Amino acid sequence: MSAFVVAYFPHLCLAFGGLLVLCLSMARSVPAGFYPATAALFAALPGLWAVAGPQGGSPIACFYAGLLSVIALATIALLARYAERRGFAGDALYGLLLWSALGMLLLADADDWIMLAVGLELASLCLYALIAARLDDNLGTEAALKYFLPGAMALAVLLFGMALIYAASGSMEIAASLAAPGPLTAAGLALVLVGVGFKLSLAPVHLWTPDVYQGAPAPVAAFLSSGSKAAAAAALLHVCSEVSPEARELLWPALAVGAGLTMAVGNLGAVAQASVKRLLAYSSIAQMGYILMAAMAVNDGGGEAALFYLAAFALMDLAAFGAVGALSAQIGDRDDIAAYRGLGYVHPWRAGVLAIGLASLAGLPPTAGFVGKFLVFGAALSAGYVGLAAFGIITAVVGVFYALRLLAALYMRESLIAHPAAVYAAGPAGTLALGVMAAGLVGLGLFPQTLLGAIAALFGGA
Amino acid sequence: MRQLPWLSLIIFWPLVAACVMPALRGDAAACRRFAVLAALGELALCALIAGLFAAGSFGPELVEDAAWIPSFGIRYSLSLDGLSLIFVVLTALIGLCCMLASRHDDRERPALYHGLILASLTTVQGIFLASDVFLFALFWEAQLIPVFFLIGVFGHGDKLRVAMKFFLFSATGGLLMFLAVIALGVLSANAPDGPNFALEALTRLDIPQNVGRWLFAAFVLSFAIKIPLVPVHMWLPDAHTEAPTAGSLILAGLLLKTGGYALIRFALPLFPEAAHAFAPALTVLGLVGLFYASAVAVAQEDVKRLIAYSSIGHMGLAVAAMVSGSRLALGGAVLLMVSHALTSGGLFSLAGAIGERLGSRRFDILGGIWNKAPHFGAAFLFCVLASAALPGLSGFVGEAMIVFGLFKVNVLAAGLAVAGMAATLVYLLRLARDVLYGPPRSAVPFPDLDAREAVLLSLLAVGIVWLGLFPGPVLGLAAEPLNAIAARVWPGL
Numbered sequence: 001m002s003a004f005v006v007a008y009f010p011h012l013c014l015a016f017g018g019l020l021v022l023c024l025s026m027a028r029s030v031p032a033g034f035y036p037a038t039a040a041l042f043a044a045l046p047g048l049w050a051v052a053g054p055q056g057g058s059p060i061a062c063f064y065a066g067l068l069s070v071i072a073l074a075t076i077a078l079l080a081r082y083a084e085r086r087g088f089a090g091d092a093l094y095g096l097l098l099w100s101a102l103g104m105l106l107l108a109d110a111d112d113w114i115m116l117a118v119g120l121e122l123a124s125l126c127l128y129a130l131i132a133a134r135l136d137d138n139l140g141t142e143a144a145l146k147y148f149l150p151g152a153m154a155l156a157v158l159l160f161g162m163a164l165i166y167a168a169s170g171s172m173e174i175a176a177s178l179a180a181p182g183p184l185t186a187a188g189l190a191l192v193l194v195g196v197g198f199k200l201s202l203a204p205v206h207l208w209t210p211d212v213y214q215g216a217p218a219p220v221a222a223f224l225s226s227g228s229k230a231a232a233a234a235a236l237l238h239v240c241s242e243v244s245p246e247a248r249e250l251l252w253p254a255l256a257v258g259a260g261l262t263m264a265v266g267n268l269g270a271v272a273q274a275s276v277k278r279l280l281a282y283s284s285i286a287q288m289g290y291i292l293m294a295a296m297a298v299n300d301g302g303g304e305a306a307l308f309y310l311a312a313f314a315l316m317d318l319a320a321f322g323a324v325g326a327l328s329a330q331i332g333d334r335d336d337i338a339a340y341r342g343l344g345y346v347h348p349w350r351a352g353v354l355a356i357g358l359a360s361l362a363g364l365p366p367t368a369g370f371v372g373k374f375l376v377f378g379a380a381l382s383a384g385y386v387g388l389a390a391f392g393i394i395t396a397v398v399g400v401f402y403a404l405r406l407l408a409a410l411y412m413r414e415s416l417i418a419h420p421a422a423v424y425a426a427g428p429a430g431t432l433a434l435g436v437m438a439a440g441l442v443g444l445g446l447f448p449q450t451l452l453g454a455i456a457a458l459f460g461g462a
Numbered sequence: 463m464r465q466l467p468w469l470s471l472i473i474f475w476p477l478v479a480a481c482v483m484p485a486l487r488g489d490a491a492a493c494r495r496f497a498v499l500a501a502l503g504e505l506a507l508c509a510l511i512a513g514l515f516a517a518g519s520f521g522p523e524l525v526e527d528a529a530w531i532p533s534f535g536i537r538y539s540l541s542l543d544g545l546s547l548i549f550v551v552l553t554a555l556i557g558l559c560c561m562l563a564s565r566h567d568d569r570e571r572p573a574l575y576h577g578l579i580l581a582s583l584t585t586v587q588g589i590f591l592a593s594d595v596f597l598f599a600l601f602w603e604a605q606l607i608p609v610f611f612l613i614g615v616f617g618h619g620d621k622l623r624v625a626m627k628f629f630l631f632s633a634t635g636g637l638l639m640f641l642a643v644i645a646l647g648v649l650s651a652n653a654p655d656g657p658n659f660a661l662e663a664l665t666r667l668d669i670p671q672n673v674g675r676w677l678f679a680a681f682v683l684s685f686a687i688k689i690p691l692v693p694v695h696m697w698l699p700d701a702h703t704e705a706p707t708a709g710s711l712i713l714a715g716l717l718l719k720t721g722g723y724a725l726i727r728f729a730l731p732l733f734p735e736a737a738h739a740f741a742p743a744l745t746v747l748g749l750v751g752l753f754y755a756s757a758v759a760v761a762q763e764d765v766k767r768l769i770a771y772s773s774i775g776h777m778g779l780a781v782a783a784m785v786s787g788s789r790l791a792l793g794g795a796v797l798l799m800v801s802h803a804l805t806s807g808g809l810f811s812l813a814g815a816i817g818e819r820l821g822s823r824r825f826d827i828l829g830g831i832w833n834k835a836p837h838f839g840a841a842f843l844f845c846v847l848a849s850a851a852l853p854g855l856s857g858f859v860g861e862a863m864i865v866f867g868l869f870k871v872n873v874l875a876a877g878l879a880v881a882g883m884a885a886t887l888v889y890l891l892r893l894a895r896d897v898l899y900g901p902p903r904s905a906v907p908f909p910d911l912d913a914r915e916a917v918l919l920s921l922l923a924v925g926i927v928w929l930g931l932f933p934g935p936v937l938g939l940a941a942e943p944l945n946a947i948a949a950r951v952w953p954g955l
Contacts (some may be wrong), residue, residue, distance in 0.1 A: 192657055345571075363637075364607060365600045371531075374596070374644060378534075381641075382648045393641045400633045404610070412614040412622050449531050456533060 007056040010046030010065040013107060017042025018098035022261050025091035032089060036080040036429075039094035043072035043101065059458040061109035063307060068108075069287055071227045071314050072101045074433045078219040078322045081427030086217070088134045088332065096158060096417035097223065100126035100307040113162045113172045114234055120158070120199065123228055124151050131216040131224070137333065143215020150198065150208050158195025164188030178242040186247040188345075192239065193251070199232035200288045203261040210269070213281035218325030218333045221277060225284050225321065226314035233291050233310055237303055240295045260391050262289030267398040275335045277403055280320050283361050287313050293392060296377045297383030304455050305375035311451060312360065312368035312444055319437035320357035326350045326434060334393060334423075342414035346421040349431075351410050353438045360441045362403035363396055368444035468511055469526045469540040472550060473587045475504055476557070480580035487573035494561070494568070497576035501558040503922035508554040515547055516935075522942060530597075534647065535657040541593040544939030547794065549590045549723055552803055555921065556715035557583045560708035562918040563811045566818045567616050567706035575616055579708055582608035586716045590723060596659040598728065599643045602684070603636050605720065609712060612847065617704040624704040631697040635684030642680035646732070649673070665731045665950065678736030681729040682744070688721030689777045691744075692751035707814030710766065710948070714773050714810055715803040722780055722799045726792070726947060730784070734951040741785040745875055748785075751778025752882035759889040765813045765823040768893055769806060772849060775886055776802045781880060784865040786875065789948045790900060791867025796940050798860030801929055808845035808922045812838070815915060816897075820906050830902030835910040839898045841919045848926045850890045851883065856929035 005012065021039055024030050047069030050062045057065070075097060083089035088191035103122030110116040128151070132144035165188035166172055168179035178185065194205060201209040213221045243251070266286025273279040291313075294306035327343060327350050328334040344351040373396065380389040426434065444451060479500035486492045514520060523543045530538040542550065560579050568575035585608065588601030606629050614625030646664055651657040653667060669677070702710050733853045755775035762768040776798065783795035804938050815838070816831075817823045832839030851857030861883060868876035900910075911919070929936060 050600070296862050359607075365604045368671075370600065370603070374640070377641060378644045378648060382651065386645075389641060389644075393637045394634075395633045396637055397630065400637075401630055404629055406628065408614055408622055411611060412625070449533065452531065452533050 004058050006054050009049045009054065010069075011102060013042050013045040014098050014102035014105065017045075018095045018102065021091050021098065021115070024270075026252060030421050032084065033080075035089070035091055035094045036076050039098055040073055040076045042098060043069055043076060045069075046105070047073070048215055058109055060234060060238070061105070063455065063458055064105055064108040064231070067230060067311055067314060068101050068227060071223065071230070071318065074096060074318045074322070074372060074437060075219055075223040075227075077429035077433035078222060078318070078325055078426075079217075081425065081430050082217065082219050082325050083133070085424045086134060093130070093133055096126040096129050100130065100223070101227065103111040105229050105322070108234035110235065110238075111174055112293040113165065113174060113177070116174070117155070117162065118157060119231070120235070121155060123231060124155075124199070124217075127220075127224055127228060130220045130455070131212065131335055133220065134217060137215075137332065139215040140217065141215075143212045145213070146208055147212045151203075154195045154198035154205070156189050157198075161188045161191025161193075161195060164191065168332070175242045177238070178247070179244055181244060181246060183203050185244070186250050189239070189243065189247055190251060190254070193255070196232055196236050196239070197258065200229060200236060200291070201285050202258055202288055202292055203265040206262065206265065206285045209285055210273075210278040210281040213284075214275055214277045214335065218277070218321045218328065221280075222318045222321035222325075225281075225317040229284065230310045230314055233288070233295070233306065236295050237291070237298055237306055241298045241303060250294060255292060256385065259292040259296065261390055262286065262292060263392050263395040267395040267402075270402040271398060273402075274337055276324055276337055276340065276406065277321075277333065277335055280317070280324070280361075280408065283399065283402070284313075285315060286395065287316075287361070289395075290376045290392065293380045293385065293388060296324035296385065297379040300379055300383040302376075302383065304459065305372075305379040306451070307455050308448070308451060309376050310370040312372040312441070315368060315437050315440045315444065316357050316360045319353050319434065319441060320361065322430070322434050322437060323350050323354035323357060326430060327354070327423050329420075329422045331426050336419070337409050339419040340406065340409045341419065342410075343421060344410035345414075347353075347423060350423070350426070350434065353434045355410060356438045356441050358403040358406055360445070362400045364400070364403075364444060366445040368441045368448070370445055371448040416442065467526055467910055468524060469542055469591050470509070472504070472507060473540070473584055473591060475507065476500060476580040476587070477584040478579040479503075480584070483573040483577035483580070487571070490568065490572040493572035493576055495562070497580065498558070498561045500580060501554070501561045501583075505551075505554040505558050508551045511542070512551055524916075525593075530594075532539075534659075535650070536596045536659050537594050538597060539594040539660060540591040540597075542591055543943045544941065545723075545727070545796070545857045545943040546590045546802060548939055549719060550587060551588050552719070552800055553583060553590065553716055555925065556711055556803060556807055558920060559715075559807055559811065560711045562914055563707045563711060563814060565914065566814075567708065571615070575612070575706075575708075578608040578612045579712065582612065582712055582716070586712075586720060589622075589720045593661050594659045595643050595646060595661055595664060595728065598638050598661075598724070599636075602720070602724070603633070603640065606632050606636070607719065609709065610715065612712070613701060613705045616706045617709065618706070619704045621704050624700045628697045628701040631687050631694065635687040635694075638680040641685035642677040645673075645677055661728065661732070669733070671735060673862065674733045675736040675739060678729060678733035678740060681732070682725065682937050685721040685725045685729060686747075688695070689718060689725070689781060690774060691747050691778060691781055692754050692774065693747075695751070695774050698774060699770045700766050702773070702810075703764060703767045707811055707817075710770075710810040710814065711807050714770075714806040718773060718777055719799050719803055720760070720862035722777065722784065722795065725784055726783070726796070730951045731947050733924055737785060741787065743781045744785045745872075748778040748780070748782030749875065749878045749882060751775060752782075752879070753885055756882065756885035756889055760892060763824050763826070765825065765893070765897065766810065766829070767815060768889060769809045769813060772886065772889065773802065773806055775882070776806075776849075776937055779861070779864060779882065782875060782879065783867060786868055786871050788804075788867035788871045789944065789952075790870070791864045792944055792948060793915055793937055793940060794860045794863025794867055796860075796944070797929065797933055797936065798857070798864060800936065801860050801926070804922050804925045804929070805845050805849040808919055808926075809849065811915070812842050812845065815911075819908055820904060825896045827904040828897045829900040830898075831902045831908055832898040834902060834908040837911045837916070838908070841911065841923070842898060843894055844923060844926075846890050846894045848930075850887055854927070854930045856926045856933075858930060859933040892949070
C-alpha cells in the first residue's frame with residue numbers, strides 16, 4: 001500500500017488538489033487568493049517528490065512530475081492576476097488546471113494503451129474548458145470548439161489504431177503489443193501516430209494550432225503549448241522507442257517527411273503572421289518538428305536530447321506567452337505585432353523576457369534553445385538523418401527571421417501613440433514566474449549539464 | 463601570474479562593464495566616460511598580457527580549461543598564442559576607437575549604445591580565444607546579436623531592413639557551420655577519447671574525404687559571409703553604410719577579421735584535404751572580389767559605401783593568400799588583416815565625422831576639405847595612402863609579403879593580385895581627390911579635427927606606421943602558430 005502511495009504520489013496530489021479546489025468553492029466565503037494558493041501548493045508537491053528521488057517511481061514519471069510541476073506552478077503564477085483582472089478567476093479554472101496536469105502525467109508515463117488514451121483525453125477535456133474560460137470572449141469559445149472537434153476526431157483515430165494493435169497482438173501493454181510483427185500492427189501504429197501527432201501539432205494535422213493559441217488566454221496558451229506538447233511528446237518517444245524494426249522500416253520514411261514538413265510549415269507559416277500569438281503558435285509547430293526528428297533517433301541518444309529540448313521548450317513558451325499576457329491590458333491579449341512597437345523601452349523587464357524567449361525559440365546563444373538544437377541535431381546526425389538535419393537547419397534560418405521581426409518591433413520601431421503602452425500589473429507571482437523562466441532559459445543555455453546530468457541519472461546513465 | 467584567469471578576464475570584462483551601463487542611463491556624459499574607461503581597461507589588460515607574453519611569462523601558450531558539458535565532451539577551453547594575441551590586442555584597440563568615435567550616434571539611449579559595443583567586444587574576444595569548437599560556435603553566433611541591435615536601433619536610413627539582412631546572411635552561414643560542428647562532435651564520438659570538441663583533438667580526427675569536404679564547405683560558407691567573399695558579400699555595403707560609426711568600426715575592424723582568423727585557425731587545420739581541393743576556387747573568388755570591389759567602388763556616390771567596397775577587395779586578397787599554400791603569403795594575410803582594421807577604422811571614423819559635420823556623405827557635396835580643415839585632410843590622406851599600401855605604412859608590408867608568396871606558388875594569381883592592387887588605387891585616388899581637393903561644393907562650415915578625433919586617429923596612425931616600419935614583432939608573434947598550421951595543411955612546405 002505504502003509503495004503504491006509513494007509511486008503514485010504525484011498523481012494523487014494532482015487529483016486530490018483538483019478536487020479540493022472544486023470543493024472549496026462550496027464553502028461560504030473563500031478569499032479570491034485562496035484558489036491559486038491551494039492549487040500552487042498541490043502543483044508543487046509532485047516536483048518535490050521528483051526531487052526527493054522516490055523509490056518505485058519510473059524515471060519518466062519522475063522527470064515528468066518535475067517538469068509538469070514547474071509548468072503548472074508557472075501557469076498558476078501567470079494566471080492568478082491575469083484571470084482576476086479579466087474577471088474569470090475561480091475554482092474551476094484552477095481545479096481543471098490541476099486535473100489537466102494529471103492527465104498529462106498519466107499520458108507521459110503510461111505503459112498501457114488504455115492509460116495513454118485516458119491520460120490524453122483527461123488532459124484535453126480540461127484544456128477545452130480552460131481555453132473557453134473567458135465566457136464573454138467569442139474568440140476563446142471559438143478556439144475551444146476548434147480544438148474540441150478535431151480533437152475528438154483525433155481521439156477516434158487514436159483509439160482505432162489502438163484497437164488494430166490490440167487485434168494484432170492481443171496485448172494492451174505498449175511494449176509487448178508493438179513487438180508483435182505484422183502489417184496490422186504497423187497500420188495501427190500509423191493511426192496512433194496520427195492521433196498523437198495531432199496533439200503535438202505535427203504537419204499536416206497542425207491546422208488547429210494557430211487558431212486555438214490565438215483564442216486562448218495567453219497563460220492558458222502557455223500551459224497548452226508547454227504541458228500538453230511535452231506530455232504528448234513523451235508518448236511519442238515511448239512509442240518510437242518500442243517500435244519493432246520492420247514497422248520502423250515502414251513508418252520512418254513517413255515520419256521523416258512529417259518532420260521535414262512540420263519544420264517547414266511551422267517556420268514558414270510564422271513569417272506571414274501579423275498576430276504575435278499565431279506567430280508563437282507556428283513557432284511551436286516548428287519546434288515539434290525538431291522533437292519528431294529526435295524521436296526518430298530515440299535509440300541513438302535522441303531520447304535524452306528530446307527530453308532536454310522539451311524542458312527548454314516549456315520554458316521558452318511559458319516565457320513568451322507569459323510575457324504576452326503580462327504586456328496586455330485589453331480584454332484579450334496584445335496580439336498585433338504593430339502593438340509591440342517600442343515596448344522594449346517602456347516595459348524593459350517584461351519585453352526582455354519576451355525577447356529572451358524569442359531568442360531561445362530561434363536557437364540563439366546563450367539560451368537553452370541553442371543547446372537544445374545542438375542536442376537534437378546531434379542525435380539526428382548520429383542516427384544518420386543527415387539530409388533531414390540539413391533541411392531542418394535551413395528552416396531554422398527562417399525561424400531566426402520571424403524572431404527578429406518581433407524583436408525589431410520591440411526595440412527598433414517606436415509608434416506608441418497608435419498603440420497605448422498601458423499594461424496590467426502582473427502581480428508578484430507572475431513577475432517572479434517570468435523572471436524565473438528567463439533566468440532558466442539563460443541558465444540552461446550556459447550550464448546545461450545540470451539538467452543533462454539529471455536526465456542521464458534518471459535513465460541509468462544511458 | 464598564472465593563477466589569474468587572464469583569458470576569461472579579457473573576454474568578460476567588457477560584458478561586466480556593459481551590465482553596469484544601464485545604471486548610468488540618465489547621464490550621457492557619464493555613460494561615455496565610463497565606456498571609455500572600460501575600453502581603456504580592456505586595452506590595458508591586453509597590453510599587460512601582451513607584455514607578459516613577450517617576456518615569456520606564459521610560455522608559448524596561455525591556456526584555460528574547465529569541464530563545461532562533460533556528457534558531450536564540451537569544455538570551456540580558451541587558449542592564447544601569438545596569433546590570437548595579435549587579434550586580441552587589435553580588438554581592444556578598435557574597442558577604444560569605437561568609444562572615441564561615438565559622439566553623435568549615442569544621443570538617444572547612450573547606455574544601450576555603449577553597452578552594445580562592449581557586449582560585441584566580449585563576443586569577438588571569445589572567438590579569438592576559444593579553442594573548443596563548440597565554444598567558438600557559441601561566440602560566433604552570439605556576436606551577431608549586439609551588432610544587430612547596434613545597426614537596427616542606432617543606424618541611419620533603412621536601418622531595420624539592413625540589420626535584418628546582416629543578421630540573416632550571417633545566421634544562415636552560422637547555422638550551417640553549427641551543423642558541421644555537431645557533425646564533428648558525432649564523428650569524434652567514435653574516436654578513442656570519446657566525444658570531444660577540442661580543436662587540437664579534432665584536427666587529429668580521421669574524417670572521410672567527402673564528409674570532410676562538405677564540412678569544410680559549411681565552415682567556409684560561414685566564414686566567407688563574414689569576411690566577406692564575393693558573391694556572399696551583399697550584406698556588407700548596406701550594413702556599413704547605414705551603421706553608426708562605431709558599428710562600421712566593429713564590422714570592418716573586428717567582424718571581418720573574425721572570418722579571416724577563423725579560416726586560418728579552424729577551417730584549414732581541421733580539413734587540410736578539403737582546403738587543398740577548394741583552394742583554387744577560393745583564390746578565384748578572392749581575386750574576383752578584388753577586381754569587382756574596385757570596379758564597383760569607383761561608381762559609388764557615398765564615401766562610406768566606397769570604403770565598404772574597399773573592404774571586400776582587401777579581404778579577398780587576404781583570402782587568396784591564406785589558401786595559397788605559401789607560408790610567406792599566410793603571414794602577409796595576417797598582417798594585411800591587421801592593417802586593414804587600422805586603415806578602414808581610420809577611414810570609417812573620418813567618413814563618420816564628415817557625416818556628422820555635413821549631414822551627408824555624398825561626394826556631390828564634398829570637395830575642398832583640405833583647405834577648410836587641413837588636419838582633417840592630412841589624416842584622411844594618410845589613411846587613404848595606408849589603404850593604398852604606400853611603402854612605410856602598414857598595408858605595404860602585408861601586400862608585399864602576399865605578392866612575393868604568391869609568385870612562388872602561382873605566378874598567374876600573383877600577377878592578377880598585383881593588377882588588382884593597382885586597380886584599388888583608382889578608387890582610392892578618386893576618394894582622396896573628390897573629398898579633399900577641388901572647389902568646395904558645400905557652403906556648410908567644416909570644423910577641423912577636435913581633440914577627441916585627434917586622439918583616435920593618432921592611436922590608429924601610430925599602429926599603421928609601426929606596422930609599416932617594424933612589422934617584425936607582429937610577424938614574430940604569429941610565426942609559431944602559423945608554422946604549426948602550415949605544417950599541418952601543407953606538410954611539404
